[in-house]
Amino acid sequence: MTTTHHTLRDLLDNNKRWAAETEAREPGFFSRLLKQQTPQYLWIGCADSRVPANELVDLLPGELFVHRNVANVVVHSDLNALSVMQFAVDHLKVRHIIVVGHSNCGGVRAALYDSRVGLVENWIRHVQDVRRMHQDWLDGVPELQRVDALCELNVVEQARNACHTTVVQDAWSRGQAVVVHGWVYGLHNGLLEDLALTAGSADDVEPAYRRALANVKQRYSSAG
Numbered sequence: 001m002t003t004t005h006h007t008l009r010d011l012l013d014n015n016k017r018w019a020a021e022t023e024a025r026e027p028g029f030f031s032r033l034l035k036q037q038t039p040q041y042l043w044i045g046c047a048d049s050r051v052p053a054n055e056l057v058d059l060l061p062g063e064l065f066v067h068r069n070v071a072n073v074v075v076h077s078d079l080n081a082l083s084v085m086q087f088a089v090d091h092l093k094v095r096h097i098i099v100v101g102h103s104n105c106g107g108v109r110a111a112l113y114d115s116r117v118g119l120v121e122n123w124i125r126h127v128q129d130v131r132r133m134h135q136d137w138l139d140g141v142p143e144l145q146r147v148d149a150l151c152e153l154n155v156v157e158q159a160r161n162a163c164h165t166t167v168v169q170d171a172w173s174r175g176q177a178v179v180v181h182g183w184v185y186g187l188h189n190g191l192l193e194d195l196a197l198t199a200g201s202a203d204d205v206e207p208a209y210r211r212a213l214a215n216v217k218q219r220y221s222s223a224g
């Protein structure tokens with residue numbers, strides 16, 4: 001793949017052009033954004049530069065609230081992710097929280113192969129927990145598909161974690177409509193797939209989790 005090298009000056013110039021083009025195409029775009037931010041969706045995705053949230057779903061600034069970290073992990077003690085979730089649910093009143101993983105994720109690969117990658121290993125430990133939960137099944141997946149299989153299992157587990165956060169549990173108990181989803185993005189084809197973990201109430205979580213897990217396992221078992 002060829003990579004274009006941009007200087008920082010280029011980035012600032014690009015920005016000027018983008019702002020001018022946006023305003024020309026839609027006069028008042030920025031003044032409207034200034035007045036309100038009402039996204040319907042919270043995207044929790046991987047920090048990988050090849051997975052730019054807004055672009056993949058063709059949404060404009062103001063339409064998607066985004067949190068990204070290495071390997072799209074949702075941990076109950078991560079104040080950063082929890083704060084984003086709380087703001088999105090309590091204040092912005094997003095209707096959907098979408099945990100989005102992607103194929104061939106470097107963080108997931110490192111977790112699968114116990115790679116020595118420094119400080120980030122401590123973070124990836126959460127993905128290794130997922131690996132350990134499903135180790136027996138993963139061992140039966142053909143080697144070439146194992147990273148992608150763990151990417152999908154990780155989405156299912158992290159989406160379930162999102163369901164179990166106080167933020168989402170509290171929203172559900174006060175009757176607020178918010179639905180948690182798990183998606184995976186194919187780096188090779190640019191397509192998003194719904195892993196069918198769809199939970200809109202506390203009672204939905206375990207059936208949705210089991211269904212999504214069974215789907216992932218069936219997909220990779222029949223492929224092998």
Ligand SMILES: [Zn+2]
Pocket residue numbers: 046047048070071072102104105106107108
């Ligand atoms: Zn990734």
